[in-house]
Amino acid sequence: MLDHLSFTAPQPKTIAGAKGDWELVIGLEVHAQVASNAKLFSGASTGFGAEPNSHVAFVDAAMPGMLPVINEFCVAQAVRTGLGLKAAINLRSAFDRKNYFYPDLPQGYQISQLYHPIVGEGEVIVDMAPGVARRVRIERIHLEQDAGKSIHDMDPTMSFVDLNRTGVALMEIVSRPDIRSPEEAAAYVAKLRQIMRYLGTCDGNMQNGNLRADVNVSVCKPGDYERYQETQDFSHLGTRCEIKNMNSLRFIQAAIEYEARRQIAIIEDGGTVVQETRLYDPDKGETRSMRSKEEAHDYRYFPDPDLLPLDIEQAWVDEIAGRMPELPDEKKARFVKEMGLSEYDAGVLTAEVENADYFEAVVGGGETGGRDGKMAANWVINELFGRLNKEGLSVETSPVSAAQLGGVIDLIARGDISGKIAKELFEILWAEGGDPAQIVESRGMKQVTDLGAIEKAVDDIIAANPAQVEKAKANPKLAGWFVGQVLKATGGKANPAAVNDLVARKLGM
Ligand code: ADP
Ligand code: MG
Numbered sequence: 001m002l003d004h005l006s007f008t009a010p011q012p013k014t015i016a017g018a019k020g021d022w023e024l025v026i027g028l029e030v031h032a033q034v035a036s037n038a039k040l041f042s043g044a045s046t047g048f049g050a051e052p053n054s055h056v057a058f059v060d061a062a063m064p065g066m067l068p069v070i071n072e073f074c075v076a077q078a079v080r081t082g083l084g085l086k087a088a089i090n091l092r093s094a095f096d097r098k099n100y101f102y103p104d105l106p107q108g109y110q111i112s113q114l115y116h117p118i119v120g121e122g123e124v125i126v127d128m129a130p131g132v133a134r135r136v137r138i139e140r141i142h143l144e145q146d147a148g149k150s151i152h153d154m155d156p157t158m159s160f161v162d163l164n165r166t167g168v169a170l171m172e173i174v175s176r177p178d179i180r181s182p183e184e185a186a187a188y189v190a191k192l193r194q195i196m197r198y199l200g201t202c203d204g205n206m207q208n209g210n211l212r213a214d215v216n217v218s219v220c221k222p223g224d225y226e227r228y229q230e231t232q233d234f235s236h237l238g239t240r241c242e243i244k245n246m247n248s249l250r251f252i253q254a255a256i257e258y259e260a261r262r263q264i265a266i267i268e269d270g271g272t273v274v275q276e277t278r279l280y281d282p283d284k285g286e287t288r289s290m291r292s293k294e295e296a297h298d299y300r301y302f303p304d305p306d307l308l309p310l311d312i313e314q315a316w317v318d319e320i321a322g323r324m325p326e327l328p329d330e331k332k333a334r335f336v337k338e339m340g341l342s343e344y345d346a347g348v349l350t351a352e353v354e355n356a357d358y359f360e361a362v363v364g365g366g367e368t369g370g371r372d373g374k375m376a377a378n379w380v381i382n383e384l385f386g387r388l389n390k391e392g393l394s395v396e397t398s399p400v401s402a403a404q405l406g407g408v409i410d411l412i413a414r415g416d417i418s419g420k421i422a423k424e425l426f427e428i429l430w431a432e433g434g435d436p437a438q439i440v441e442s443r444g445m446k447q448v449t450d451l452g453a454i455e456k457a458v459d460d461i462i463a464a465n466p467a468q469v470e471k472a473k474a475n476p477k478l479a480g481w482f483v484g485q486v487l488k489a490t491g492g493k494a495n496p497a498a499v500n501d502l503v504a505r506k507l508g509m
Contacts, residue, residue, distance in 0.1 A: 013181035027177035040169035041068030087122025104148035113142035182253035339373025361402035407436035
């Protein structure tokens with residue numbers, strides 16, 4: 001299905017240091033909030049922006065004696081995500097306690113899956129340019145709980161805790177260190193987001209923190225990465241630093257760039273990079289140390305005694321697999337293959353699932369069973385998206401529905417209106433709404449295909465302009481002037497091809 005893509009070898013970003021070239025190596029741990037109404041181990045709501053501490057079940061607040069109960073829907077969402085990344089689904093996984101103290105973590109531990117994650121190895125096809133892609137390997141996806149939120153800026157002397165987010169299900173998606181440039185890192189996160197939004201397993205809202213990434217960065221000498229690839233031996237790679245909690249594609253790229261240069265400067269200065277967790281400060285454009293490996297928590301992971309290992313059945317996985325929607329890569333390939341769209345246009349139309357749905361609705365319901373894909377793509381991308389962008393709207397809030405736009409395309413296809421009139425019709429639909437065919441009828445916008453009527457208009461113009469006729473006979477290029485006059489006289493409604501023919505014939509060309 002993806003044979004239209006050409007896969008490129010990694011395109012490492014090279015940074016010239018004072019003492020030679022360096023290459024970047026990047027691996028991402030993406031935290032994606034599971035799209036679910038209830039939390040991972042409680043029935044409390046996951047609603048965003050509620051009154052603090054209003055969505056907290058006893059188990060979320062870690063009241064004594066409360067036991068977690070796994071939410072089957074969240075497990076299904078993780079399985080769906082795994083299938084979407086062509087990953088192995090582990091029929092047995094298990095939950096572990098990751099112990100640490102923090103005021104926003106009332107249990108004193110986070111329930112996670114260290115040793116036996118629910119999803120194993122998979123891959124993400126990252127789009128680098130139209131028709132050019134790269135494979136990034138996925139190491140695992142595990143399910144875990146989110147923590148609550150400490151609020152430090154409400155009172156000068158006190159901090160507050162909001163436990164609404166406590167216990168919300170997260171999927172942690174861990175990549176291999178296969179990403180080689182800031183641009184690839186951003187494209188990788190964008191692709192994950194796109195796939196999960198198609199699947200409906202994560203809403204992908206980065207602003208709300210529903211999708212965020214810990215970015216691991218190291219630098220190495222040219223050739224070292226190839227040695228790592230051959231052997232999978234990490235000692236060929238440099239020491240990495242992890243930049244925590246990034247929720248903007250732009251900042252991810254800036255942070256990687258800064259961090260790589262910082263590491264290069266240290267190494268070239270004769271120092272060594274210390275493995276540590278860092279934070280990116282967008283105001284300064286810098287990363288700074290949060291904690292080094294020595295200060296790192298000893299999480300004392302152990303199997304959570306409150307939860308049995310999670311056994312799922314292959315039949316259940318198959319059932320989920322049977323209900324998978326068409327994913328962006330497949331959809332894009334189909335648009336290219338079956339509709340003859342360009343790789344670029346297909347990419348634009350499939351970028352957001354809502355856009356793809358809109359486009360398919362425009363193509364789908366034609367009078368003849370399916371409208372022309374290229375024509376529909378042209379209208380959706382150039383007219384609709386162009387206009388939506390200008391007004392700051394999205395397809396969900398578009399004043400022109402897919403059915404209305406489809407109606408416009410039908411009118412053009414039938415020869416009832418010209419492309420020029422169609423644009424006027426689009427404007428009317430945008431401003432006033434209504435049924436395209438009815439508007440064309442009631443406002444007399446129908447294209448004149450009645451040859452007799454066009455012929456009369458041509459004759460009138462020729463009769464009224466004898467001097468122009470002489471000039472045109474000497475210089476056939478001037479025939480265009482007559483075509484223009486006829487179109488003007490008919491209010492743009494005459495069929496341009498018919499006008500061209502008639503003018504040429506009457507002028508004896
Ligand atoms: P930890 O258990 O300390 O979190 P992992 O082995 O799980 O470490 O790796 C975490 C992330 O760091 C993964 O996404 C992995 O691809 C990435 N990573 C590992 N080594 C490197 C490296 N040398 N450079 C960049 N990224 C790396
Ligand atoms: Mg890890």
